[in-house]
Amino acid sequence: MSFAPFTRAGEYNEFREHELRKRQIVLVDGNLMANNSSHTSGQSARAYQNGYWGFASTTQPSGSDKLGNIALANAKAMQLFGGESRPLPQEGYQGEHGTACKPNWSSQQLIEWLQSVTDLVRRRYDKVVSVTTVALDEYHDKYIQNSVGARAYNNISRAMAYLKLTVTDKDGKPVELGHVISSKGSFGNLDLSMASVESQLDGLYEHLLAKREAVHAKGGLQTIVLASDLAGILAHEAMGHPCEADLVLGGAVTGDMRGQRIASDLVTMVDFAHSYNGEELPVPVYADDEGTPAQDVTLIQDGILTDFMHNRETASRFGDQATGNARAYAPDDEPLIRMRNTAILPGTSKLDDMIADVEDGYYLMKTSNGQADMTTEFMFGVPLGYEIKNGKLGRAIKDTTLSGSAIKMLQSVDAVSSDMHWESAGYCGKKQPMVVSMGGPALRAKAQLGGE
Amino acid sequence: MLTQAKTILSALTRAGFDDARVTITETDANELNIAHNHVSLMRTTQSQSLAVLVIQDSRRATASVSSLEDAVIEQMIADLKRDVVTSPQDEANAVAPNQMGSFEKGPQSVDRDAIAASAKTLLETRAEHYPTFQIEECAIKHTLDKTALVTTLDTELTSSVGSYSVGMMGSSKDEHGSSSFNFTGGELNALPERLTDVLEIEQLMANSVQETRTEMLGDKFTGEVVLMPMAVMDLIGWLIRQLGDGALLSQTSVYQKAVGDMIAAPCLTLRNHPQGVDRVPFDGAGFVVKPITLVDAGRLTCQLPSYYASRKLGIPHTTAGDGWRIDAGDTSRADMQASVERGALVSRLSMGNPAPNGDFSGVIKNSFLLENGKRTKALSETMITGNVAQMLKDIQAISAEVSDFGGYQLPWLKISGLRFS
Numbered sequence: 001m002s003f004a005p006f007t008r009a010g011e012y013n014e015f016r017e018h019e020l021r022k023r024q025i026v027l028v029d030g031n032l033m034a035n036n037s038s039h040t041s042g043q044s045a046r047a048y049q050n051g052y053w054g055f056a057s058t059t060q061p062s063g064s065d066k067l068g069n070i071a072l073a074n075a076k077a078m079q080l081f082g083g084e085s086r087p088l089p090q091e092g093y094q095g096e097h098g099t100a101c102k103p104n105w106s107s108q109q110l111i112e113w114l115q116s117v118t119d120l121v122r123r124r125y126d127k128v129v130s131v132t133t134v135a136l137d138e139y140h141d142k143y144i145q146n147s148v149g150a151r152a153y154n155n156i157s158r159a160m161a162y163l164k165l166t167v168t169d170k171d172g173k174p175v176e177l178g179h180v181i182s183s184k185g186s187f188g189n190l191d192l193s194m195a196s197v198e199s200q201l202d203g204l205y206e207h208l209l210a211k212r213e214a215v216h217a218k219g220g221l222q223t224i225v226l227a228s229d230l231a232g233i234l235a236h237e238a239m240g241h242p243c244e245a246d247l248v249l250g251g252a253v254t255g256d257m258r259g260q261r262i263a264s265d266l267v268t269m270v271d272f273a274h275s276y277n278g279e280e281l282p283v284p285v286y287a288d289d290e291g292t293p294a295q296d297v298t299l300i301q302d303g304i305l306t307d308f309m310h311n312r313e314t315a316s317r318f319g320d321q322a323t324g325n326a327r328a329y330a331p332d333d334e335p336l337i338r339m340r341n342t343a344i345l346p347g348t349s350k351l352d353d354m355i356a357d358v359e360d361g362y363y364l365m366k367t368s369n370g371q372a373d374m375t376t377e378f379m380f381g382v383p384l385g386y387e388i389k390n391g392k393l394g395r396a397i398k399d400t401t402l403s404g405s406a407i408k409m410l411q412s413v414d415a416v417s418s419d420m421h422w423e424s425a426g427y428c429g430k431k432q433p434m435v436v437s438m439g440g441p442a443l444r445a446k447a448q449l450g451g452e
Numbered sequence: 453m454l455t456q457a458k459t460i461l462s463a464l465t466r467a468g469f470d471d472a473r474v475t476i477t478e479t480d481a482n483e484l485n486i487a488h489n490h491v492s493l494m495r496t497t498q499s500q501s502l503a504v505l506v507i508q509d510s511r512r513a514t515a516s517v518s519s520l521e522d523a524v525i526e527q528m529i530a531d532l533k534r535d536v537v538t539s540p541q542d543e544a545n546a547v548a549p550n551q552m553g554s555f556e557k558g559p560q561s562v563d564r565d566a567i568a569a570s571a572k573t574l575l576e577t578r579a580e581h582y583p584t585f586q587i588e589e590c591a592i593k594h595t596l597d598k599t600a601l602v603t604t605l606d607t608e609l610t611s612s613v614g615s616y617s618v619g620m621m622g623s624s625k626d627e628h629g630s631s632s633f634n635f636t637g638g639e640l641n642a643l644p645e646r647l648t649d650v651l652e653i654e655q656l657m658a659n660s661v662q663e664t665r666t667e668m669l670g671d672k673f674t675g676e677v678v679l680m681p682m683a684v685m686d687l688i689g690w691l692i693r694q695l696g697d698g699a700l701l702s703q704t705s706v707y708q709k710a711v712g713d714m715i716a717a718p719c720l721t722l723r724n725h726p727q728g729v730d731r732v733p734f735d736g737a738g739f740v741v742k743p744i745t746l747v748d749a750g751r752l753t754c755q756l757p758s759y760y761a762s763r764k765l766g767i768p769h770t771t772a773g774d775g776w777r778i779d780a781g782d783t784s785r786a787d788m789q790a791s792v793e794r795g796a797l798v799s800r801l802s803m804g805n806p807a808p809n810g811d812f813s814g815v816i817k818n819s820f821l822l823e824n825g826k827r828t829k830a831l832s833e834t835m836i837t838g839n840v841a842q843m844l845k846d847i848q849a850i851s852a853e854v855s856d857f858g859g860y861q862l863p864w865l866k867i868s869g870l871r872f873s
Contacts, residue, residue: 028701031764035539037531038516042499053493059500059518074494078484080568081491107513108538115540130702166704166808173809174704219672219813219837219873249488250588250633251625331518332497368804374588374623374630377833379815381804399807403815404833431589450803450813450835452871 001041003153004061006145009068010047010054010075012088012312014146014290017043018331022138025107027114029130035107042331047071048313050083057332064145088312089322092150093287093294097274099157102188110135110187117163117197124198125205127212129174130166135159137187138435142289150291156283156435159187160425163197165204169212177208177366177384180425184282207365207384210396217385217397217451223361224402224447225354225388228421231440233367233380235269235344236428238406241372243271243299243307244325244337245314252374254305262305263410269300271309272341273324281341282424282437285324289335294324299342300410311337329432336431343439347416351442354415356391362449363388364402369426379403382449401450409447417442453478453600454610460525461602464506467529469536471507473547473603473738476500476520482562483593484571489578489586491571505547506532511539544763548738549605555733558614558641562594567616570647574620577648582624582657584664588633590620592643599732607738615730615858616640618651624660631663632832634800634818636682639730639858652681652855659799663818666832672873676795676848677836678788678822681855681862683801688722688776688862690806690840695746695756700765704808706841707752715752716844722747725775729858732773741773777861781850788849788866790825796834796872797822810841836870843867 001019019041026034044057045067054074056067105113114133121131137159144152160182166174179200183189226234239254239262241247248255254262263269273294274284285294290312298306310318311326314337326335355363363386370380382402387394424437457474464472478500485493502525503516513536517524570592578585594616601609619637623630638651648654679687699705707715716722725731726741734740737759745753754770762769789797796819803814815835821828851864 028698029703030540031544031701032512032539032542033697033701033760034514035512035535036514036516037535040501040516040518042518052491055493055495056497057495058498060498070496074496077564078491078494078568081572106538107535111538111540130704132698132702166702169809173706176704176808216837219835219871246487247588251586251623251630253630332499334493334495370804371802373632373802373817374625375632375832377632377815377817379802379804383804383807399804399811399813401804401813401815401835403802403835431591448815448833448835448873450837450873452837 001141001143003143003145003151004064007065007068008147009072010049011085012147013045013047013068013071014144015045015064015068016289017143019141020138020330023107023136025110025114025135027118027133030115030118040331043067044331045071046334047075048088049075050079050085052078052083055334059331086316089292089315090148091293091322092146092148092291093152094150095286096153097284097286098155099185101157101186104186104188113192116194120194120198121165121201125165127167127209128165129168132164134162144287144289144291146291150287152287152291154285154287157185158424158435159183159185159190161190161192163201165208167208167212175208175211177204177211179204182423182425184424211384214396214398217362217400217449219449219451221446222449223358224445224449225358225361225363226443227363227365228417228419228440228442229423230364230367231344231443232423232438233370235342235440236339236436236438237370237372237380238376238378238409239269239299240271240339240342242374242376243309245308245310245318246337247374248308249314249317250374253376257305260305261303262407263300263303264413265303266347266413266416267300267303267410268345270343270345271297271299271339272343282422283340283435285327285340288324288326289328290326292322292324292326297323309337309339311335327434329434333432338430338434339428339436341437341439344441344443346418346420346441349415349417351417354417354442354444355388355393358388359390361388362386362397363393376406377403378406402447404447409445412446413443415444453598456520457600457602461604463529464504465604467533469506469508471547471604473505473601475503475599475601478598479595481593481595482564482567483591484567486571486575486587486590488588489575504528504532506536507545507547508536510541510543510545511536512545513539544760546759546763547603547605548607548759551607551609551734551738551740553609553733553740555611558729559594559616560596560612560614566643567592567594570643573645574647577646577654578657582661584624584626584661585622585657586625587620587622593617601734601738603738609734609738611732611734613730613732616643617730618647620653622660624664626664628665631660632817634660641729651857659818663830666830668832669834669872672871673794674869674871676792676866676868677870678792678797679865679867680799681857683798684862684865685860686801687840687843691844692756697758697761700755700757701761706810707755710752711754713752714750716747716750717847718750719781719850720747720750720844720847721745721779723777724772725777725859725861726773728775731775731859735771735773739771741771744770744772746772775859778850778863780852780854780863782852783849785851785853785864788851788864789822789827792822793824795822796820796831797827806840810839812840813837835873837873838870842869
């Protein structure tokens with residue numbers, strides 16, 4: 001796949017050639033549940049005319065001319081609803097950016113590795129009743145051209161191993177914990193040495209044994225210390241989504257709050273395009289799928305709500321710059337406003353001190369799925385946490401859910417640690433799935449916890 | 453497609469595989485999108501895929517590609533030859549035997565004028581009756597899926613399934629503030645004259661405009677919930693996962709040995725819904741879906757292992773498909789709410805995945821406090837905690853009214869014993 005000839009259509013148009021390769025290998029207790037590979041290749045065109053978009057895609061090579069005309073016809077077909085053209089931003093990125101992937105592992109190597117991990121678990125952790133090991137990788141190659149001169153190649157590559165251990169509690173009921181090892185690039189970019197895996201699983205098993213004896217958290221407003229693994233999902237769910245300009249247009253409360261204090265002055269939050277502190281991030285986006293040069297977006301600066309994430313159309317509506325957040329997941333998907341690498345920036349506190357200062361609260365260490373809202377009321381699942389009593393960690397708590405108004409919670413932040421943890425695992429869901437990354441330090445705040 | 457599938461199957465046999473399954477799918481879709489109360493985009497997509505499963509020496513591998521060109525297929529077969537030998541041997545690997553059928557259901561061509569007319573009535577109803585409701589996004593779509601599936605054990609299936617689907621997400625905003633977003637959607641054989649008459653779209657908008665002024669609960673108590681259909685789907689989804697491969701093979705299902713047991717209140721009967729709009733008459737493995745009653749008056753009748761898991765575990769194989777319906781109860785929705793002393797009417801649960809033992813805590817969204825039989829204030833930042841398996845046993849009543857979402861038909865459920873905070 002490479003750049004095909006491009007033809008203009010309508011007031012503005014773009015053409016994307018998109019290849020998506022994925023693998024999924026799953027072992028449950030050594031039984032191979034899945035050994036799948038998929039390869040999807042397609043072309044799509046999108047045209048803008050009199051305020052409407054038309055889109056067309058196919059898995060058969062059709063060319064910019066044919067698809068562009070179908071897309072334009074679709075845009076024209078909607079003129080019956082009226083129509084008002086709006087000038088779109090004119091920036092177009094030219095450049096090519098691949099990912100520095102080390103040589104990948106074959107499926108045979110991965111199956112043998114998953115089996116070795118299974119054997120290690122059986123040999124080393126006697127209370128484990130079930131072990132699930134999963135290897136997932138995916139590679140997106142996108143060639144984007146548009147009528148304002150963009151000609152961009154972007155690659156997103158991610159490899160991930162997921163390990164889940166299950167024990168039973170005193171009533172014989174299952175109790176589980178999972179662990180992710182992930183990286184930009186291929187499996188060759190991951191440290192999958194057994195010494196490293198053993199060390200990580202030792203920690204996981206220790207937490208799992210504590211969780212067998214777990215107690216319910218106290219429900220209601222609690223003082224919580226979020227481990228740095230969790231700050232990223234807080235950034236993403238709590239204030240990331242409400243700062244997507246399409247959600248703002250849809251009525252998110254953030255629409256009326258730019259320039260206002262919405263968080264403690266310890267909180268600065270940025271959606272990074274591709275790099276942070278000189279390092280390329282897990283999801284490097286140099287140009288988005290509209291061919292816009294991607295730039296960092298500071299969503300919260302020292303507690304003040306500042307900017308929103310835009311595609312070309314919302315940038316035009318708000319009178320802002322397009323930020324390069326328009327991304328499409330599959331070859332037949334149209335670009336939507338999506339986050340890239342969203343993070344709360346580190347502060348100056350130390351995690352141990354943050355815990356030591358809590359008389360009665362909870363230390364939350366892992367997260368599962370999360371959800372945002374127009375009101376900024378967020379939630380995410382917490383499969384691993386501990387009580388904090390008089391500055392010391394106590395008993396493990398059962399699976400719970402953290403929720404609350406993001407604005408209230410971020411305003412209550414009184415400590416931010418100096419470390420920073422990035423992770424790209426799982427998908428963000430918003431009509432389409434999307435590969436994103438999240439980052440952050442440990443935070444101390446008050447929020448609602450589900451429980452007794 | 454069928455001829456091409458058979459040709460590829462022959463090539464796989466010639467390549468030396470013991471058994472194989474070939475699935476070719478072609479999908480045509482036309483979709484109109486509404487964003488922020490305005491029509492925004494029309495999509496036309498055409499896609500095809502070839503999915504292959506091979507078994508050699510009791511080892512299994514699968515692959516899929518989006519091109520049916522000879523060179524792509526040859527490369528795919530070569531890759532599968534390479535990959536299959538790396539899989540562990542497992543006698544449970546097998547392909548579907550002796551399944552035959554040719555099925556056609558739903559609208560086989562798109563009526564783009566009907567899609568446009570539906571969008572128009574939706575926007576007009578919103579503007580006229582619910583002007584503070586904001587349609588964040590709505591997709592009105594026609595899809596035609598054609599599938600041919602063959603195996604080396606004489607399975608030969610084709611289908612052509614057409615349907616319209618609608619998915620709408622939005623929230624309300626007025627001088628009091630913004631409501632939580634809510635969503636609804638489902639599948640239809642034909643688009644109605646007024647789109648708001650189906651899929652509970654108008655009910656969602658009518659509730660949403662009352663949710664901009666919310667209050668926190670303020671205290672903790674144990675009470676009752678009346679779950680509306682989107683929340684009921686969460687319960688059904690958890691139950692189905694507990695009865696599927698992941699939980700059964702890892703021996704972690706709370707229903708591992710529960711066939712024949714009462715797992716729910718006697719008022720609950722749950723059936724699959726193969727006749728539902730958009731439901732494909734056979735599953736991806738190549739088994740024709742048959743009607744089943746999964747929970748019969750509270751009693752679990754079977755589990756839902758795949759063919760592989762059924763052979764692995766030595767338990768009966770059930771092909772249920774992916775549509776479900778709950779039998780109507782005998783309590784009206786109005787009476788159900790009137791019977792609640794203290795609790796909530798819950799439209800949507802926002803929560804982490806329940807623990808494998810069923811424990812969960814979740815935020816109740818788009819929900820109203822019920823006190824002494826009356827619906828009072830809209831709630832915010834309110835959580836409920838409980839256990840999903842216990843909730844199924846604690847169902848107190850099922851509504852007489854059942855909402856039809858195409859693949860799912862769901863009533864309201866009244867459930868006791870949830871802890872509010």
